[in-house]
Amino acid sequence: MSDVQNQAHAVLEGPDIHRALTRIAHEILERTKGAESVVLLGIPTRGATLARRLAERIAQFEGLKVPVGSIDITMYRDDLRLRPARPLGRTELPPDGVDGRTVVLVDDVLFSGRTVRAALDALNDVGRPRAVQLATLVDRGHRELPIRADYVGKNLPTSKAEKVKVYLEETDGRDAVLLIKEEAR
Amino acid sequence: MRHLISAGELSRDDALVILDTAEELARVSDRSIKKLPTLRGRTVVNLFYEDSTRTRISFEAAAKRLSADVINFSAKGSSVSKGESLKDTALTLEAMGADAVVIRHGASGAPHRLATWVHGSVVNAGDGTHEHPTQALLDAYSMRRRLGRLEGLKVAVVGDVLHSRVARSNVLLLHTLGAEVTLVAPPTLLPVSVETWPCQVSYDLDAVLPKSDVVMMLRVQLERMNASYFPSAREYSRRYGLDRDRFARLHDDAIVMHPGPMNRGMEISAEVADSPRSTIVEQVGNGVTVRMAVLYLLLGGSEPAIGGTA
Known part of the structure; x- marks a missing residue:
């Protein structure tokens, strides 16, 4: 479906995403008291990209x-x-694994919460973290499970008929978060 | 495509999806919990009319690692010995709710017939002298893992091509994936229609060896030989066996493969079979991973992910 048929507008542009990630990186450092035992695990594809960007920022700051x-x-x-x-998608765990560490799961959009539930199950099979936290670039609401994010880039009230699409430089050639309203036909 | 019956019906994209999926699943074999919940509640029946060690165990391990329920059926000790037909056996399994039937049968075409009788997926685990598609997939996967590519790879398949379902499946799949296959065998051990296969044919192993990246030795299938295809085992071994001297003529990166079980001393010498450039043991491990990929792609969703539009 093209953007012409649907109404799409950017809710976040490149600089907004940049600022949101910078803030999340600071929040992770603050909440985990220096991120000493933190492991960042992204959910493919875009969550993995975001996890790498957060790691870069943490390296920059501290x-x-x-x-x-x-x-x-x-x-x-x-x-x-x-x-x-x-x-x-790809599963790539750090060489030291996740046992006894604070895992921060990173995803691009938090919606029903079902992806995060699946991630918690997957995590259970690869080790036993001390704690698990959740970071998301966009929280669009409509949760179907008792799950909430610890770090949110932007809270975005949406209707269920809308779609949220995240574009990232590394995979899509540009940084943007689009809100797409599907036209009734 | 609900079934996997022939390596020839796989498109290049399908084959690559299977190999790439296997690549990701290989990581699961490295962790302490090797099980995935994906096929919970699905039933896979292993229907084996012919003896098999590695293929049956491999399919069983693959299905169990994906949490499917596995029912093993071998013709020995079943109602087949009372004269039950393949169709009646198939309908029995169907009534028990099999989501997939993995079949090994002595008659070429048996999986194809079976597919018309059952609703579940049929996976060919070797039918007569026809095909063995998952073996070809695991061979291609093993080559890609060792050598990093398949496109343009020169593969020699040596030995009893006439009786080999592995050879046919490999020729078809490797051709699809862009490798160049040369069959090497005595004229008596080549099928009549071999000139229609997408490959080259040679009778001279020594001429082919130095140009090959992969040498795949086939087992001489003595149990299927009811006529004299070659004068003596010694003469066969001298002309078509891979021994130390021939092995030394391969270039340094070339690998040696064998689908197993081997006749050590006949088509391959023990020294070559145990060398670090032989992938024979590796192939067995890769077999589980590749079969997991096939079962996942056929059974993991509402409809199969390979075969394009149904």
Whole structure:
């Protein structure tokens, strides 16, 4: 579907995303008292990119190299049987693993909370973190599970008919968060 | 495509999706909890009419790592010995709610027939002298892991091509993936229609070896030989066996493969089979991963992810 057919407008542009991530990086440092035992795990594809960006910022601010990786949740989804089998994303854990550490899960959009539930299950199979926190660039509401984010880039009230699309430089050639209203046909 | 019956019906994209999925799943084999919840509540039946060690165990391990329920059925000790037909056996399994049937059968085409009788997915685990698609997939996967590519790779498949379902599946799949296959065998051990296969044919192993990146040795299938295809085992071994001298003629990065089980001393010498450039043991481990990928892509969603539009 093209942007012409649907009304799309950017809710966040490049500089906004930049500022939001900078703030989240500071908040992680503050809440975890210096991010000593933190591991950043992104949910592919864009969550993994965001996790890397957060790690870069933390290194910039405090000179600390936080272990960063990705955790694919496809095999743990609860809606697998509703759609054709999907290709898998990449799971890359830091060499020291997640045992005893504070894992910060990173995703681009927090919506129903089902992705995060799947991520918690996946995490359970790769180790036993001391604590798990959640960072998201956009929280668009409409939770279907008792899950909330610890770090939010932007709270974005949406209707269920709308779509939120995150574009990132590394994968999409530009930074933007679009709110897409689907026209009734 | 609900089934995996022939390596020839896989498009390049399908084959690459399977190999890439296997690549991701290989990481699961490295962790302490090797199980994934993906196929919970699905039933996979292993229907084996022919003896098999690695393929049956490999499919069983693959299904169990994806949390599917596995029912193993071997013709020995079942109602097949009372004369039950393949169709009746299939309908019985269907009634028990099998989501997938993995079948190994001595008759070429049995999986194809089975697919018309059951609603679940049918996976061909070797039918007569016809095809063994998951073996070809795991071979391609092993080559790509060792050598980093498949495009333009020169692969020699040596030995009993006539009786080999592995050779046919490999020729079809490797051709799709851009590798160049040369079959090397005595004229008596080549099928009649071999000139229609997408590959080269040679009778001279020594000429082919120095140009090959991969040498795949096939087992001489003595149990299927009811006529004399070569004068003696010694003569076969001298002309088509991979021994130390021939191995030394390979270039330094070339690898040696064998689908197993091996006749050590016949088509391959023990020394070559155990060398670090042999992938024979690796192939077994890769088999589980590749079969997990196939089962996931066929059963993991509302419809299969390979085969494009149904």
